[in-house]
Amino acid sequence: MAIFRSLGVALLSVLAVCAAHAEEHTIVIHHMEIQSVGGTMRVGDVVTFDNQSDMAHNLYITYPDGTVDNLDTQIPGTQKSLTLRQAGPATIKCWIHPIINAQFEILPTEPSKH
Template identity: 40%
Template sequence: MQLHAEIQKEADTKIHKVYLLHHDFEFDVYKASPGDIIEIINQSDISHSVYIETPDETIINIDEKLYVQTPGVSVRWKVPESGEFTLRCWIHPVIHAKLLISESID
């Protein structure tokens, strides 16, 4: 299991960069804390449409105006609470990654 390690700070908010490659996320599992920002960056040469599935299976479209994330485009989502979330792509159902949210990601 690989974990994503690139984290930036913007004011007092941690920003976790999640890279979407051709047909997969860079890593299988990402960790963050409530209040952090997840920035999903499409680095592939094809379009994607990333959404988040919550622990209770609610679907969250990250950007209601931007359903298709073309190459080079990034979207951000602020983590609301602890739990195990899943990142998925509407266009490519085989693309997914876990997002583990806990109070401390040491």
């Protein structure tokens, strides 16, 4: 039984290490445009949208399979975060301002460090 308990602890440690590899990104929203999406985005990464414009936005991300994560209404001066959950081409749009339309690529979780 002690062996199984040790195995459980070992697995938990591995999970903790993997979670630590998730990166955090910040994307600033200016007036009616979002800062270009830079850096390497991977599944599990956390993206924070920082609304520095003077108007409310309602951003949503569309994944390759068509599913959507909605950030809901985001008033000026606030930040909202989401965790990327699917690899492939994705888009960020705003329900209120269709002019906001950013496309970016989400890469799979980095395999080599696991």
